[in-house]
Amino acid sequence: MPPQIRRPTYPLAHAARHKPRRIPLVLRFYKGAIHNLIIVPVTLHSLFTVLVVYLDRNVVSSLGLPPTIIPSLSIVVGLMLVFRNQTSYDRFWTGRNCLTTVGTCVRNLTRSFLVAARPKDDGGTLTDEEMRDTEKVVRVLVAVLYAIKHNLRAEFNIPPASLVHFSPQARDHMSRRPSYSDSPITISRPASRADSSIENGLETAKDEYVSLLPDGLLGFEDQGLGLPLQLTVLIEGFIRRGFRREWFHGPQASQLTVQVNTLVDAYGRMETIRSTPIPVAHLIHQKQVLLLFNCVLPFATVDDFGWWAVPIVAIVAFTLYGIEGIGVQLEDPFGYDRNDIKMDGIIEDTRQEVMVLLEEWRAKAQGRSEDLGGMFD
Structure with a gap:
């Protein structure tokens, strides 16, 4: 029987999984697995x-401890891991819902x-x-999506306006100052990615949507103003002009303004997820409890199982540290993992959908015959 071929179709062509799983998940130790995070402690x-x-x-007569201490410790470990994973997945799910809200507002x-x-x-006919x-x-509406993505990944979007009045040599020198690395927006995007570029000495990530931005637009990210909010000002200005027309x-x-406010609110909640880590006190205690439990477990199993205690401890450590590793992965859901x-x-x-609508509208507005769908009749 030939292997199943999954052909993506619009909509959701890019977000859907492009190929069936050829290896059962139980046998997978890469591409999505968290084994690289837990191999050292295990x-x-x-x-x-x-x-x-x-x-x-061989040395001491007996190092064994009563096995009855394991249930009391396991309750604490289980409660902490459940709390960590539920909190992390809630951040993941909330971030996904906020991204859907942003996309819905753009649509x-x-x-x-x-x-x-x-x-x-x-x-x-409409004027030029x-x-x-x-x-x-x-x-600009589509560019808002890309700007949100890059801001959540702590990447510059466009050259800052503060450098526009300087010569190219001065801009290059100022953009390499240490104060830039101390700014709230840090550059974490891999330089090898195809959609990154270097402008005025700054690595930017705008090549994938540079054609969507208005000509000559400069950013204020170095002054604390995110590009998504800056672009919503342009959208609000269009609503005002449309009202005058x-x-x-x-x-x-007013309803259109509500849509813009909803978009900004969803982005703000995504920023909250990005900038609010799990409290460090919980992380410290969780690490210490995991370490304590897995260090006590050998003493509680050595008398009953002997050398079999080694694989037993390895399996328990693999399970517990794996659950914690999943929480670590889901804590910040906006990266590249x-x-x-x-x-x-x-x-x-979303860009594909909006560009099709825009092309059909342009064909209708220009009286071309390509508007076969009749969407704007």
């Missing part, structure tokens, strides 16, 4: 168990803008300025 606990068994059998605003952007007279203005704001009546313009939210694919799917 190995150390196994070696410690080997030492305990050796001393118990709603795009639909409303394109449907409302019509000439006052049914037989008339109105066409450019509408296309620009729709592209009588594209939107008062209640409709395979267990993080598929932000790249989700945003690319």
Whole structure:
């Protein structure tokens, strides 16, 4: 029987998994697994168990402890790991829902803008300025998605406005100052990725959506203003101009502003997830409890199991540290790990949808025959 081929189709072509799993998950030790995070502690606990068994059998008469101490310790370990994993997955799920809210707002605003952007007279046409203005704001809506993604990953988006008045040599020198590395936005994107670039000595991550931004747009990220909020100002300005052009009546313009506010609110909740780690006191105590439990376990099993205590401790350590490793992976769901939210694919799917709508609207506005769908009749 030939292998199953999964062909992605729109919508959700980029966010969906592109190929079936060829290796059962129980046999997978890479590509999404957390074994690289736990191999060191599991190995150390196994070696410690080997030492305990050796001393118990050859040096000391007995190192064993009553096995009844294990249940009391396991309750504490279980409660802490459950709390950690539930908290981490809640952050992951909330981040995914917020990304959906942002995408929904972009879809709603795009639909409303394109449907409302019509000439006052049914037989008339839009002016070139109105066409450019509408296309620009729709592209800005898509750029908001990319700007949110890059800000959550602590990456610069566009060159800062504070460098525009300096010569190229001075901009290059200032952009390499140590104070830049101390700014709230740190550069963590791998330099080898195709959509990164170097501008004025700063690594940026805007190549994938540079065509969506207005010409000459400069950022204020070095002064604390994120690009997503900066772009929403442009969107709000378009709503105001649309109201003056009588594209939107008062209640409709108010509802569009609500959509923009909802988008900003969802982004703010994503920022909260990104900038609020698990309390360090919990992390410290959890690490210490895991260490204590796995160090006591060899003494509680050596008398009953002998050398079999080594694989038993290894399995228990693998299980407990693996559960903790999953929580570590899900704590910040906006990165590049395979267990993080598929932000790249989700945003690319939304871009595909919006660009199709924009092309159909442009064809209709220009009176071309390509508008076969009749969406804007």
